[in-house]
Amino acid sequence: MCRNYSWIILLPLLFSCWGIAASEISAVIIKSPAGSWSVSYTSDTPVASISFQRSPDSSRVKRWKTKSGDFKVFKVNDYETVRRVDGKLFTQVEFELTPTYTHLPKDYAPFSPFTDGGMLFHSGRFFACPDLCDDSLNEWHIRIRAAKGDNIIVNGVVYTGEASWVDSDSGQKVYVGKREPIQSENFVSLIDAGLPAPLKELMSQNLPKILSYFATRMGALNFRPSLYASYSQSSDGRYGNQGGTLPRQIFMHWYGEKAIEKLDQNATFWFFAHEVAHLYQGRAGNVEALADAWLHEGSAELFASISYSEIHGNHKIYLSKMEKAKENCLSSFGTETNYRKVALTNSKVHYSCGLLIFDTLNNELDERNSNVFLLWKAFNSAVAKGKPATAETFVEVIKSFVSHTSWLTLKDFVANAEFNSSQFFQQIATNKSIQPTTNASAD
Ligand SMILES: [Zn+2]
Numbered sequence: 001m002c003r004n005y006s007w008i009i010l011l012p013l014l015f016s017c018w019g020i021a022a023s024e025i026s027a028v029i030i031k032s033p034a035g036s037w038s039v040s041y042t043s044d045t046p047v048a049s050i051s052f053q054r055s056p057d058s059s060r061v062k063r064w065k066t067k068s069g070d071f072k073v074f075k076v077n078d079y080e081t082v083r084r085v086d087g088k089l090f091t092q093v094e095f096e097l098t099p100t101y102t103h104l105p106k107d108y109a110p111f112s113p114f115t116d117g118g119m120l121f122h123s124g125r126f127f128a129c130p131d132l133c134d135d136s137l138n139e140w141h142i143r144i145r146a147a148k149g150d151n152i153i154v155n156g157v158v159y160t161g162e163a164s165w166v167d168s169d170s171g172q173k174v175y176v177g178k179r180e181p182i183q184s185e186n187f188v189s190l191i192d193a194g195l196p197a198p199l200k201e202l203m204s205q206n207l208p209k210i211l212s213y214f215a216t217r218m219g220a221l222n223f224r225p226s227l228y229a230s231y232s233q234s235s236d237g238r239y240g241n242q243g244g245t246l247p248r249q250i251f252m253h254w255y256g257e258k259a260i261e262k263l264d265q266n267a268t269f270w271f272f273a274h275e276v277a278h279l280y281q282g283r284a285g286n287v288e289a290l291a292d293a294w295l296h297e298g299s300a301e302l303f304a305s306i307s308y309s310e311i312h313g314n315h316k317i318y319l320s321k322m323e324k325a326k327e328n329c330l331s332s333f334g335t336e337t338n339y340r341k342v343a344l345t346n347s348k349v350h351y352s353c354g355l356l357i358f359d360t361l362n363n364e365l366d367e368r369n370s371n372v373f374l375l376w377k378a379f380n381s382a383v384a385k386g387k388p389a390t391a392e393t394f395v396e397v398i399k400s401f402v403s404h405t406s407w408l409t410l411k412d413f414v415a416n417a418e419f420n421s422s423q424f425f426q427q428i429a430t431n432k433s434i435q436p437t438t439n440a441s442a443d
Contacts, residue, residue, distance in 0.1 A: 022139035022166070025050055027126045031146040031176055035117060037097040038067070041082075041128055046089035051081040053127035053137070056107040063098040063110075079133070101232045101255045106290060106347055108173070108244055112253040113232040115194025118177020120228050120251060123167045140167040146176050153181065156188065156226060156248065170286075173228060173251050186211050187227040187250075195231050196260050202268050203229065210273050213307045214280040217373040223248050225279055233257060243271060245278040245285075266308075266317050273304035284380040284389050291340040292391040293347065298354015301325070302362060302372060305355070322359060326429045328352035333422035339413065342421070353425055357410075360428045364402050375401050406434040 025047075028040045041050055052060065058075035066072065066082065071093050073082050084090050099111045099119060112120040127133070127140045143164035146152055152159040153175040175181075181188045186208050191200060207227070215221070228251040239256025252275065254260050277300040278285055285296045305318040329352040332342050343349050362372045379397045387393040391414040399407050412419045427435045 021136045022141065023053075023127065023129045023133075023137045025128045025130055026141040027128060027143070029121075029126060029142065029144040031119070031144070031150070033147050035099075037099040037111075037119075038095060039064075039097060039126060040092065040094040042092045043130055044091070045130075046091050047130040048087070048089055049081045049083040049131055050093060050128050051079050051132050052125075053129060053133040053140075054107055054124050055080040056104045059102065059104065063102070064095040067094040067096060081132075101234070101253060103242060106293075108170075108246070109242065109253060112173075112228070112230045112251065114177060114179070114190075114192045114230045115232070116178065116192070118175065118179055118190075118192075118230075120173050120175050120190075120230055120253075122171055123174055124171025127167070127171065138168050140171075142167055144174070144176065150176050150178065151180065152176050153190075153226070170246060172246050173226075173249050175228065181226070187225055189227040189229070191227075192230045195229060195254065196263075198263055199254075199260060199268070202263070202265065203272070206269055206272055207276065209311055210269075210276045210307055213311060214276060214303070218280040218282075218377060221279060225250050228252070229254075231255070231260060241271060243275040245275055247286075250275050250279055269308060269312075270304050270317070270321070273307045274300045277303035277307075281376065282380040282384070284376065284383040284394075286383075287389045289390060290347070291343060293343070293350040294339075294354030294357060295389075295391060295394055297350040298356075298358045299372065299376060301351055301355040302358040305359075306362075306372075322355070325352040325355040325359075329356055329425050330422075330429060333425070337420045337422040338417060339419075339421035340417075353421075356425060356428055360432055360434055361398075361402065361406075363432055364406060364434065368401070370401060402434070405436050409434050409436055 024045070025041050025043050028042070030038050030040070032038070043050070055075070055078065058080060060080045061073045061075055064073055070084050070086070071082055072085055073080055082093055099113065101109055101112055103109060108122040108124065110122050110125040114120070123140070123142055126142060129137055141164070143162070144152060145162050148161045150161060152161070152163045154163050154165050155172065158181065175190055179190055181190050191203070226249045228249070231254045234256040237256070239258040241252060241254045241259050243250070243252040252271070278296065281296055281299065287293060287296045305321055309315045309318045329349055332346050332349045332353070336342055339349070339353070358372055361375065365371050365375060375398065378401070379394055382393055382397050383389045395407070395411050395414050398410060409424070413421065413424060
């Protein structure tokens with residue numbers, strides 16, 4: 001009895017020593033029978049403010065309405081926070097949510113509606129902390145209450161009507177709705193019945209091919225991923241598609257009628273291949289630093305490109321994609337030559353400039369009887385052994401794969417704030433090989 005008691009006292013200490021702590025704010029998400037969504041946050045001890053762990057923009061200010069006029073959401077620097085207007089302490093605050101599809105910069109869409117009223121939401125959107133979030137917090141208590149007959153899929157388990165769990169890291173996509181997941185050889189999937197038949201056909205034909213292609217090059221997955229594909233109309237005329245992956249999950253959303261009216265088969269294949277590539281990137285794909293996003297996005301673009309060319313036996317799409325990547329990457333540098341600064345205002349360069357880097361690396365690897373898949377596998381093993389998924393680790397790994405000159409130049413690209421990235425990308429776009437830049441470190 002006494003020993004158990006000591007453990008209860010010791011455990012929080014141990015967790016904080018390991019750098020893991022639970023947020024003291026718990027979230028209850030409620031989907032009403034009429035289909036409206038709300039969230040209530042509770043703290044055991046009174047707090048002056050509650051902040052959100054992920055605030056890629058200030059959209060909560062518009063899309064989250066406090067149920068009481070006593071509260072207000074503010075954007076402060078790079079985070080959003082809720083406080084009482086009179087500044088007093090509080091223990092609970094409730095919001096009415098806007099459950100429509102919206103794109104968040106460099107983050108997952110909070111809600112992806114299905115045409116039958118089902119919903120996929122991102123749990124990470126609801127991570128909140130007393131006062132300010134800091135890096136030590138990585139346990140988030142979430143409960144959801146939906147309609148009695150609703151299926152709720154959390155961590156791959158199907159619950160009915162209600163579920164609660166402790167979340168962590170970047171969170172996960174949670175499904176709430178009437179549909180039953182379909183178990184197939186490759187995926188546990190939930191596909192929106194409202195998606196047009198040709199698109200569903202493209203998925204059923206191409207996804208297994210892409211999976212088996214990557215499994216051969218990068219090793220089979222040791223789990224069966226969940227696949228969510230949804231569609232919603234848009235009221236503002238916007239249309240498009242967006243996909244993403246989280247551990248063991250892949251999700252794709254189409255919005256606006258035009259997005260599904262005339263399907264571009266090549267672009268759709270590329271979209272699938274890019275997302276599936278992320279699944280196979282493994283833990284090395286969990287690159288946290290936004291400045292390093294060229295690693296997982298650039299490589300996913302190249303993996304998509306190689307899989308397209310090899311599965312279809314044609315390089316045309318790859319060549320046109322490379323041309324566009326060159327245009328986009330090179331035109332993004334004006335007087336600013338620091339890649340990180342350029343990427344901060346234009347995250348698309350991670351895809352285009354990242355593709356240029358990986359394509360160039362692949363040329364060099366090819367001459368050395370290697371390839372980017374082997375390189376990525378080595379990067380992945382380094383991360384599996386405890387190295388962080390960062391550009392620095394990537395540069396360490398790549399040392400034994402490329403020439404010393406290429407390695408030094410890449411090292412400079414990653415570590416040297418004075419590095420002229422504009423010149424670097426001009427060079428690799430022209431020569432298709434990594435050349436030393438004028439300001440590269442001397443060996
Ligand atoms: Zn991606």
